Amino acid sequence: xxxAGPSFHQDLDEQPINSSLNNAFVDVGESVGLARFxxxxxxxxxxxxxxxxxxxxxxxxLYQITPAFLHNHQPGDEVQTHHYAFHYTxxxxxxxxxxxxxxxxxxxxTPVSVIYEVETSTFNMGSSSENVQTGTISYSKTGVIxxxxxxRFYGTQPILRMEDYCGLPLLTYxxxxxxxxxxxxxxxxxxxxxxNGPPPMGxxxxxxxxxxxxxxxxxxxxxxxxxxxxxVYFMKNGIPCGTEVLLGLDxxxxxxxxxxxAPNPAQxxxxxxxTDDAINAELFSASGKRLFERPxxxxxxxxxxxxxxxxxxxxxxxxxxxIRSGRLMIDR
Numbered sequence: 001x002x003x004a005g006p007s008f009h010q011d012l013d014e015q016p017i018n019s020s021l022n023n024a025f026v027d028v029g030e031s032v033g034l035a036r037f038x039x040x041x042x043x044x045x046x047x048x049x050x051x052x053x054x055x056x057x058x059x060x061x062l063y064q065i066t067p068a069f070l071h072n073h074q075p076g077d078e079v080q081t082h083h084y085a086f087h088y089t090x091x092x093x094x095x096x097x098x099x100x101x102x103x104x105x106x107x108x109x110t111p112v113s114v115i116y117e118v119e120t121s122t123f124n125m126g127s128s129s130e131n132v133q134t135g136t137i138s139y140s141k142t143g144v145i146x147x148x149x150x151x152r153f154y155g156t157q158p159i160l161r162m163e164d165y166c167g168l169p170l171l172t173y174x175x176x177x178x179x180x181x182x183x184x185x186x187x188x189x190x191x192x193x194x195x196n197g198p199p200p201m202g203x204x205x206x207x208x209x210x211x212x213x214x215x216x217x218x219x220x221x222x223x224x225x226x227x228x229x230x231x232v233y234f235m236k237n238g239i240p241c242g243t244e245v246l247l248g249l250d251x252x253x254x255x256x257x258x259x260x261x262a263p264n265p266a267q268x269x270x271x272x273x274x275t276d277d278a279i280n281a282e283l284f285s286a287s288g289k290r291l292f293e294r295p296x297x298x299x300x301x302x303x304x305x306x307x308x309x310x311x312x313x314x315x316x317x318x319x320x321x322x323i324r325s326g327r328l329m330i331d332r
Contacts, residue, residue: 065146065160065173065206067139068114072209077104078235079210080244087225099123099232099245105134113138123245123288145206146173163207165234166241171208177201177217210234245288259324261314265331270314272300275324278316283328286311304330 011017062069073079080101087094099122106117115138122131146158163172177200202217216228233242260273272278281302282293294302296316309332315325 062171063148064144065148066141067143067145068141070145070173070206070208071114071116071137071139071211073104073107073116074237075104075106076235076238078102078233079231080233080242081212081229081231082245083229085225085227088221089223097124101233102137112142113140165207165210166239168209168236168239168241170210172213173206175204177203207231209236259314259316259326261326261328264326265329266304267330267332268305269301269303270328272296272302272314272316275316275318277318277320278324279319280317282315282317283307284313284315286313 103119108115159174205214207213218226233244
């Protein structure tokens with residue numbers, strides 16, 4: 001059973017007040033609670049419609065953000081993130097800079113978790129080394145990251161909103177570090193605290209179906225640090241978003257059919273064989289860096305002048321938009 005109707009704004013003497021609250025539409029349900037209402041905590045400066053997503057008792061709709069909710073993937077989905085850390089005073093072993101791509105191979109649901117078989121590619125930006133492995137990742141359906149409404153304070157400011165990601169509307173949960181509050185156990189209170197230096201800054205953005213979209217913390221001081229993890233590309237429901245970072249030759253060639261290159265090893269030039277409709281060629285280093293892009297001539301010969309000895313990847317595009325690739329060794 002539910003009811004719906006307009007709201008009426010009155011003063012303490014029950015006299016109507018001429019405001020935008022009058023006739024504002026409100027939904028009320030016995031089983032689902034308040035479904036649509038208004039945020040008027042700073043009225044009249046703030047008057048925003050708010051929709052209640054769900055409730056805990058009885059369990060209805062989205063009332064908890066869980067790891068499984070954030071990491072809701074299907075086979076074929078991809079998520080690529082950039083992880084970075086720099087500590088001003090070291091030691092160097094604490095610093096890192098790498099790209100990680102997770103490709104979902106299969107999914108299994110249980111009552112308490114969702115289990116994915118994944119292929120993980122990790123590319124170290126410093127050494128240009130790549131590690132590819134398969135394994136399983138499990139995300140809990142019962143673990144609680146946040147409960148809606150946000151009735152407790154944990155030292156951060158929570159925000160939940162719907163945002164657009166390349167045409168996909170996804171719920172986004174953000175938290176920001178509160179710079180001036182901490183729990184004081186002696187007095188069982190929240191109050192100001194002294195960090196003995198500049199306080200840490202940071203934010204976390206978690207997105208439905210993508211996981212951690214952006215997370216960073218930093219302290220600006222001679223002994224400070226900067227740590228971040230940010231999503232740079234994803235493929236979800238067949239929709240790509242962002243700019244994919246190429247993770248070296250293995251990643252470049254994984255989904256592309258092969259072409260023939262001759263001579264191979266080559267010295268000063270190479271010819272593209274095996275396709276008659278190739279119109280464009282790109283050359284990549286072993287670390288995935290694009291070195292040049294050139295239109296192909298009718299004879300499909302490519303000048304390799306100025307390139308050093310080593311392993312490369314040649315990728316060509318055909319008139320139909322198909323992409324083909326092949327490995328090239330330059331030996332002088």
